[in-house]
Amino acid sequence: MASITLKNIVKKYGDGYPAVNDVSIDIDDGEFVILVGPSGCGKSTLLRMIVGLEDITDGELLIGGERVNEKAPRDRNLAMVFQNYALYPHLTVFENIAFPMRLAKGQFSEDEVKEKVNQAAKLLELTEHLERKPGNLSGGQRQRVAMGRAIVRDANAFLFDEPLSNLDAKLRGQMRAEISRLQRSLNTTSVYVTHDQTEAMTLGDRVAVLKKGVLQQIASPRELYEQPANLFVAGFIGAPSMNFLPGTVETNSAGNPCLSTPLGEIELPEHLAAAGKDKEIVLAGIRPEFFEEASQVEERRRGHGSVISAELSHVEWLGNEQYGYIGYENDPRVVETLQRLAEDMDSDDLRTQLVVALDAMSRVRGGDTIDLWVETRRIHLFDPATGENLTRDAEAGAELTRLAAEDRKRDRERQASRD
Structure with missing residues (x-):
């Protein structure tokens, strides 16, 4: 796990328009932060800059205290879960989950691969589906496979890019609960992009609200609801x-x-x-x-x-x-x-x-x-x-966020004792 720090991050394209404009966010080790806003607000661009798929025009990005602006995506040790799952249709569920470990040639023995894949499958309730192909799975099962692939990497952080947008309303509700349970169980630093405020309010330790590339407010869901900045x-x-x-x-x-x-x-x-x-x-x-x-x-x-x-x-x-x-x-x-x-x-x-x-x-x-x-x-x-x-009332709002952090800490401790 690792903290993620964004210092005055800016992203400008060829026409000079700032898709992301002077965004600063400190994400603590093990924290679950949601980036939310309407279409075109810069939330996915910000996520892609964190993972290294977009260059940073200005500002600094630190992971675990180390500047990573110039590092390639593979060197940042981040696991990304996409909305379209990005699974290999010709591979079994087992091999899809194991794929990141296979890429690290020689780093894992076959026994280690089996152990980690089986652990992830058990956590995600996929054990009985390990020999199936993605095409034979439901949308929710495919999303869990994508999450399993992220889990076995032992990444410093999980990045989610609208992972539930392709699911129907009932499945979204089920997967929200699944992602919340997993994040608390693994206690992994997570950044999650969505335009769905229900996901933002139910999942996040803190929620960052963006408008036209500018950070409007970052706080606990309750502070945003009861003490909005604007x-x-x-x-x-x-x-x-x-x-x-x-x-x-x-x-x-x-x-x-x-x-x-x-x-x-x-x-x-x-x-x-x-x-x-x-x-x-x-x-x-x-x-x-x-x-x-x-x-x-x-x-x-x-x-x-x-x-x-x-x-x-x-x-x-x-x-x-x-x-x-x-x-x-x-x-x-x-x-x-x-x-x-x-x-x-x-x-x-x-x-x-x-x-x-x-x-x-x-x-x-x-x-x-x-x-x-x-x-x-x-x-x-x-x-x-x-x-x-x-x-x-800024003080009352800050107190709501402080209490939310206490509640989440207690919740994680309970989850850890169960696991």
Whole structure:
């Protein structure tokens, strides 16, 4: 195993455009870091620079403290798992897994090859498939073979380039769990590229969010979710996406600070109001689960929120949860910001609608007007001009990442004792 350090890494192509622009990341020995972002954000380019398949235009790359900018891929001792598996169709599963050991001519005896391949196959539940050819395997089994080939190399780190993108949704879920279990069991430094935020949030010790080649934030999944650095991170992380409701910080008739929005007044805690009071307009970041039907909120919690009334345009029932949709008239001062955000996230236009989480047993339907309670303590206010999160608590976010590191360490220790 080894640490990986990226110092001000830059990648420019012939036209001078920086596909990766001044990215610095310290990846600890045994850490699992995810690179996530929309198409074209530079995440795969960054991975390819780490493994040596792309030259580094500027900056330094260190593996185990040693500069490797000029080293060939074979000299970096990194194992890469590709999305298309890169298996040899004419070789058996055994020989596909053994292939890296066969390349190191004379380094391993036949007994050593058999022992390592059988150990990897047992770990990956492939023992009964060792004599089969890749063409006779399922997508999930093929991906496990590709991972077995990485395991037998005793590499300093594993690099994953969207390894689950060719699998269906059910298999992706199974393989996510498999990769997580293996990484904890082997405790190998891992860098994993994906555009799927579910993979990012469930797998990573830390997640690096990239936009147009620039690192936006790197933190634990929970810190990204609860204390996003800017509008892009807040919008990209979370499903359904965070709502961005335009509003102006004012004082209501009762003398309390509030946010005046197209859906009415939302009373704010004083510290949130203070952060946005000097702005002509702000975007309130409100996740769907911050809402509840007012009639279902316990009395002791009511003081930590505010109530608005709104008409539902339609409702989506998903079995264990339910989402309501509320349309509203957008403020022209934020239209351009939201359009740019949608383009940055590689998505369709951000529609002027609020998505609210409802109890799965609720019988409300489209056309109903309901009272919604919103937990105002968890709202974030963003500056539409800069995208900055005006209400981010950096210390609270850092504490979330610290606690996540502790939890992962404890989890790995448990896994090691089982193995």
